[in-house]
Amino acid sequence: MKNLFFIAVAVIFHAIPVYGQVQGIQEIKVSEPIIGSTTLVYEDSDDHIRFLGIEIKDHTVLCQILIALFLAIAFLQSGFDKIIDRQGNLDFFDKHFERSLLKPFTSIALSILTLMEICGGLLCVFGVIYVLKTNDTIYIFYGLLVIAFTILLLFFGQRVSKDYIGAADLVPYFILTMIAIMSMD
Numbered sequence: 001m002k003n004l005f006f007i008a009v010a011v012i013f014h015a016i017p018v019y020g021q022v023q024g025i026q027e028i029k030v031s032e033p034i035i036g037s038t039t040l041v042y043e044d045s046d047d048h049i050r051f052l053g054i055e056i057k058d059h060t061v062l063c064q065i066l067i068a069l070f071l072a073i074a075f076l077q078s079g080f081d082k083i084i085d086r087q088g089n090l091d092f093f094d095k096h097f098e099r100s101l102l103k104p105f106t107s108i109a110l111s112i113l114t115l116m117e118i119c120g121g122l123l124c125v126f127g128v129i130y131v132l133k134t135n136d137t138i139y140i141f142y143g144l145l146v147i148a149f150t151i152l153l154l155f156f157g158q159r160v161s162k163d164y165i166g167a168a169d170l171v172p173y174f175i176l177t178m179i180a181i182m183s184m185d
Helices: 002-015 019-026 060-082 086-096 102-134 140-161 164-182
Strands: 041-043 049-051 055-056
Touching: 019 086, 049 164, 055 102, 060 086, 060 102, 060 140, 086 102, 102 140, 140 164
Parallel strands: none
Antiparallel strands: 041 049, 049 055
């Protein structure tokens, strides 16, 4: 326990710069990229950035694109797994909800969940393509909304079935989705 305290103190003092260091950092001037046309990411003068030759509105949009891709991968994989192995997933749902009020609705719940996961993932993928073409994030926003409602349904099911660890596993996905939604213009 004593060692943990000393490690925490060392991390805090390492993370907090002294006055002279902060002042020195503020005086550094940003210059143009050295290899102008071959850099992967650089800022233009009008707050746009170029990523792999594609112009993106700003860093927030780049983060929204990356979050949308992350969630699209997670939810499309989960949705397609529910289609490919429907019977295995239905057996899991039946066992998972055998002592809850949702037991009679497992088949329809699986279908609704599958549809929502695939729709949310596809909207995010389409939104990424759309933002790269038009610099408009509206379809990423719609995809994130569908994913947020999907996570809420999953969370509800986990809580009803008293799988509290499974419910807690959904929290980071929900927080990430909420951060992305809150960052929308």
